[in-house]
Amino acid sequence: MSGLMGVKLRRDLRASWSRFALMVVALAVSLTVFGGLLLAWASIGGQTSGAYMSTEPASATIVLDQGIDPARMAALVEQTLKRPGVLRASGRTQFDAAVSIGGRVLSVPLQVFVAAADDPMRMVRFDLKGSWPPAPGEILIGGDSLGLLGVRPDDELTLTSPGGQPLRLRVSGTVYDPSLAPSPQEQRGHAFLSAASLRPALLDQLKIQVAEPGQRTPARDREQVVAAAGDVGAWLQRDLGLAVAEIQVPTPYAHPHQWQADVLLLSLMAGGAAALLLSTILVANMLNNLFTQHIPQIGIMKAIGASARSIRRLYLTMVLLVAAAATLLALTPATLIGRYLLETLLQILGIQSGDLAAPWWAYTGIVAVGLALPPLMALMPVLRASRITVRAAIDHRGGSEPSAAGGVLAGLGRMSWSDRGLLMALRNTVRRPARFWLAVGMLASAGAMFVAGMSLNSGTQALEEERRQKRYWDVEAQLDGPAHADAVAGAVRKVPGVIRVEVWNRVQIGLAGTGRLPFTRTYPDQGHGSVSVNTVPADRVSAPPPLLEGRWLNPGETGAVVLSQIVRDNAVPELGAGDAVRLFIDGEPSTWRIVGIVEEREGSGGGAYATAAGFAAASGQSQVVNQVRVITAGHDERTREAVAAAIGKSLTGAGIEVGIAASVSRTNAASAGHMGPVLLVLLGVALPLGVVGAIGLASTMSANVLDRTREFGVMHAIGARPKIVRRVVVTEGVLLALAGCVVAVIPALGLTAVLGAGLGNLFTKAPLPFQVSLLAAGIWMVLSVLGAVLATEAAAGRASRITVREALTYL
Known part of the structure; x- marks a missing residue:
């Protein structure tokens, strides 16, 4: 650019500084938002994947219908490692328990993960502040569960083991497990226990890692994992006589809440890109208005010898200066926004943030977009202004057609x-x-x-x-085991303040088509992706979920089941109303007919519904329940808590073990x-x-x-x-x-x-x-x-x- 053109550029910038300032601000604001989102998106995948993979998660969990002792499980693990495609294997179990401190029952349940004392922790592992295994009589608590439970290290806890015996345990340390959803979100605590603390100690989960074909790295293809886990499950049943209740294969190596962060960031990035595009169009329009006002000047420059090329260079330099100033102004706040957003999302996922720096290519992308997009959008106005003739410039009056x-x-x-x-x-x-x-x-x-x-x-x-x-209920009680429906309802009706009682039976099941093993997408927390069947009381208060196909259950009907669209799509997408399906109840398969498909939302139901008579006929048991829903005379939180405590005492007095009784507010x-x-x-x-x-x-x-x-x-x-x-x-x-x-x-x-x-x-x-x-x-x-x-x-x-x-x- 010649010296005269440089002088004109400086004078134009000085004369229209307020307009150029608006351009810079418009670009910088939208580029800041877009850049911050890009930086967070570029980092979240690596942070989440790194934290999740550090736990060496299982590709699949094969749940046995009956637990086996740790010695037999260790022998089973050794045999499993010889199966084709199995990279690692480990035996585990887990259970939910109510927790009490000093005789006071906590309103939050505790999910306890159990491993053998000699487990080498090569897979499904965690970071802990303490030592593994904890000594008999000691328990490790998830770090994000301490505040939810209201406990501290060295506190003495009492919980009920799967065998029904109360366990007195001292909190000996804390655990960080990024494979689990945060406790405050789930309203459930997490704990880790050695099998040496249980009597009897029974393990019912065989966790395996499936390898890529011909490699020693975990497979990321779910279909491949399903095939390998199905082969192991068939082998367990055929050769070892172990019944398989369910095979859990979640999305390989993806945190249960990672998709939330992905959706949020991608949605926000789309909006940020739209804002950036609009601001760039605005800048191009503002420059076009400026070029229109400069038409007489362009005519004069051409009349004294300036070429169209030099004029284009002048105005493109002007645009580049605006773009460079906006990009420079946006980099620092974009970095701060990206780090803040990344840290917030990691907290949502329950992952401890480490290095929040984004990869270099994300910064390169911000600079490239900031410098390239404005000149690209302003190119046509620049070309149009540089091509105007001297005569057209002299005749220009800046008016507009009516x-x-x-x-x-x-x-x-x-x-x-x-x-x-x-x-x-x-x-x-x-x-x-x-x-x-x-x-x-x-x-x-x-x-x-x-x-x-x-x-x-x-x-x-x-x-x-x-x-x-x-x-619609005020208090919900979970029983430690099944109990007779009449006995449970009678004990609860005696509690003052109770005006209505409903008893349900909710059992986690496996689901499969005819001749297949039951596969689900259940995550290690046994909540995300799990399938449960609910026995519907004949006198239930609420209406059934909206029907998508077929019909609802008839009172006392046997052999009929209603599935939610979520369970159907995840487990048996090929089936619909009128088809036969197999339900695995305690590992035993039974054939049912799907009479209807209902619409449910994620987390709002169990996914499968049957009558109490139908479930009793399939399981070979009398009509039992493990869940009580109560409507109280008052619907305030104080009344709910008082009734919940009284229900626990009444059921215990009737010889019925209660897991937890709590207000609906926790749900x-x-x-x-x-x-x-x-x-x-x-x-x-x-x-x-x-x-x-x-x-x-x-x-x-x-x-x-x-x-x-x-x-x-x-x-x-x-x-x-x-x-x-x-x-x-x-x-x-x-x-x-x-x-x-x-x-x-x-x-x-x-x-x-x-x-x-x-x-x-x-x-x-x-x-x-x-x-x-x-x-x-x-x-x-x-x-x-x-x-x-x-x-x-x-x-x-x-x-x-x-x-x-x-x-x-x-x-």
Whole structure:
């Protein structure tokens, strides 16, 4: 670039510094958000995968219908290691137990993971502050469970073992296990115990790692894992006579909540990319307006010998300076946002954050996008401005062709009753259709995102309310083992404050098509992906879930089962209403007919329903139950807690072992913990879009004022007061903001429906309730109008100060 061109570049930057500052801010804001999300996304996979893989998780867990002693399990492990495709193997078990401290039963259950004392911990391992194995009489507690349980190291706990014997255990250390979902989300504590502390010690889980073909690395193909685990399961049954209750094969080497982080980040990145694209289009439009004002100067430069190439180089350098300044300004806050978001997501996943630095290619991507996108979007305006001829530049007057809308408004202006100032503002608003639609489009995009985000939050709240309504009971009690239904109901009805009792039987089962082994996607916590059958009381209060296929159960019907769409899709996608299915109850298969498919949300039910008579006939037992739901006279938390404590005592006095009796509020808290991150998806995107929209409005009004410099001069010459001129310009901005609100209506409704269905299916396996937040619409309208007033204030002030002399000398 020649010295003269450099001088012009510096003068142009100095003369229009406020416009260039707006460009830099618009780009920097959107690039900051996009960059922060990119940095978090680039790091979350490595952090999560590294933490999860550090536990050497099992590819599959083969659950036996009966536990075996540690010595026999050790021999079984040695034999399993000789099976084709098996890389590692280990024997384990786990159970849920109620916990008491000093005679006080805690309201939070404890999930206990058990390994043999001599287990080498080559797989399914964890980090601990203590030593393995803990000595007999000692237990290790998950670090994130301490606060939930309200216990500390060296506390003495009492819990009931699977054999029914109370265990007094001292907390000897803490454990960090990133393969488990966080305790506060699940409302369940985690603990780790040596089999030496159990009497009797029985292990019923054979955990295996499946290798890649011909390699010594774990396989990541679920179909390959299913095939190898199925071979081991068939071998156990055929050659060793061990019945297999279930084979659990989750998504290989993926944290149970990792998909939540992936969905959130990818959704946010899509919104951040949209904001970045809009801001780049805004910058290109602002530069186009600048180039249009420079047309007379371009004509003069060409007349004295400047080439089109040198002019293109001048203006592309100008664009690159804007892009470089925005990129430089965005890097530091993008890094801070990325680290904060990454740390927050890791907390959601229950993973301790280590090095939060993003990989180098993520920073390279931010710089590349920041430097390349603005010049690319501004290329056509630059080429158009550089190709203008000297004659065209001399003839240029900067006017615009009258539009049809402008003609109609001009006609209305001749009516005696019309407000000339309002009509002038309306006419000026639509004078430049492309500029009008750009400003309105940006404001509408931000408004649609904001309203959709708040509406999504309303849908989430409606879902939680829907779930609370379905949890019609006040207190739920889990029994340590099955008990006769009449005995349980009779003991609970004696408790003061109880007005209704429902007894259920909920049993974890395996599910398979005819002639197949039962495979599920159950994770090690036995919650995510597990399948349970619920026996439905004949007098249940609530209505059955909505039917998708077939019908609901008839009272006393045997051999019939109803499946949720989640269980059907995960376990037996090829089956539907009318087909036969095998249920593995305590490892024993029985054949049932699917009479219906119902719609359920993730975590809202067991997945399979049968009558008490049907379950008793299939299991060969009398009608027993292990779950009690109680409706109390008062629905406050104090009454619920008092009744829960009394139910525990009453059942224990009747000789029925109680695992835990607690208020329904604990279940509600766990459900809300899963849906908490959903609101972040859209509200995080609406902020940068709103900033870009406000900058676009300020830019549009500034350009409109410059275009009408002569017009404002004429208005001043014929006696218009500055106050009137200012009102006209501010009214234009308000009209643009209101137009943006009107245009945003349809996109907001569409976004709410589409994202509610998409995110609902991802998070809960069913669409979120469609809710439109009128409060959000009102808030956005107020914010838009106030923002329009502030954004147009500078342009309005400039218009009110234009002198007649300045208007006459304006090119």
